């Protein structure tokens with residue numbers, strides 16, 4: 213079977229496509245044939261060596277595919293079931309803790325850039341009905357992070373306002389989930405062309421953050437204050453995110469697209485009585501709830517482009533350009 217491996221020190225030019233022998237499931241395990249994966253910034257950091265991984269680590273946290281064999285003692289899955297990976301295979305339910313979040317697919321343990329993998333039966337969930345493998349592969353990292361941020365942590369309700377930033381996989385799924393929940397969505401982007409596409413996807417107001425560097429003030433005036441800000445730019449956006457937020461609003465800190473550190477205007481932060489929650493993905497239980505919700509609301513993630521497994525490095529190079537809208541996937 214084919215697999216991609218990260219060499220010592222990483223580097224896109226050095227990613228290796230290798231042939232490995234197909235594993236067999238043991239007691240309590242399943243054999244999954246992965247059919248698709250999707251690219252996340254975390255995968256990129258492991259591939260280029262910024263997040264160090266063991267030499268030969270198979271990257272990619274997201275996978276969707278078919279159960280092709282079950283080991284002894286497995287009764288929740290059968291051959292032919294369509295499943296997707298869980299970002300933290302040890303975080304089944306409840307609050308996060310150090311033990312539950314020790315292992316991430318593609319970092320401390322092998323990920324999904326491989327044709328066949330043996331996993332504990334609890335390390336996957338079902339995929340939503342009528343989803344392609346590529347669509348399902350967008351959910352375990354980006355989709356679940358959005359679900360946890362807006363639904364589990366912020367308690368988004370119909371009629372609330374939500375701010376999403378940029379047009380990457382997390383932001384576009386946040387826009388779709390917020391619209392499906394009956395929220396009013398404000399979005400930012402660097403490009404007028406992408407602004408039109410955001411509007412076509414249901415964004416109520418779109419601001420070009422390159423043309424309007426004080427976009428947080430503008431959005432605050434337009435909206436009267438945002439109930440739930442999905443902050444993805446980190447150092448580049450937090451100041452304006454705080455300006456955009458309503459008194460009593462939530463800021464969900466998810467990403468660092470614009471930098472790891474930045475300044476916070478503390479008087480404005482406490483004057484507005486904001487809640488800020490930093491999150492990293494979610495549990496298997498939350499992923500099951502996300503799948504149930506999608507089976508009812510029917511939202512489908514936007515897959516910008518699909519690459520074959522062997523072209524993972526090219527897929528990351530495309531991600532580097534920022535030309536995409538939604539998710540970049542691997543299909544194999």
Ligand SMILES: NC(=O)c1ccc[n+]([C@@H]2O[C@H](COP(=O)([O-])OP(=O)(O)OC[C@H]3O[C@@H](n4cnc5c(N)ncnc54)[C@H](OP(=O)(O)O)[C@@H]3O)[C@@H](O)[C@H]2O)c1
Pocket residue numbers: 251252253254353354357377378379380381382383400401402403406421444445448449465466467468469470491492493531534535536538
């Ligand atoms: N905490 C977690 O669990 C978790 C989970 C998933 C992702 N993340 C993080 O969330 C962030 C987004 O991930 P993603 O997969 O959606 O990334 P992505 O698909 O690579 O998104 C890239 C897009 O973000 C926008 N962008 C870039 N710099 C920006 C800035 N300074 N301000 C506003 N928008 C900017 C651009 O859109 P425009 O061209 O439209 O401006 C760009 O095309 C990353 O930092 C990632 O590491 C965190």
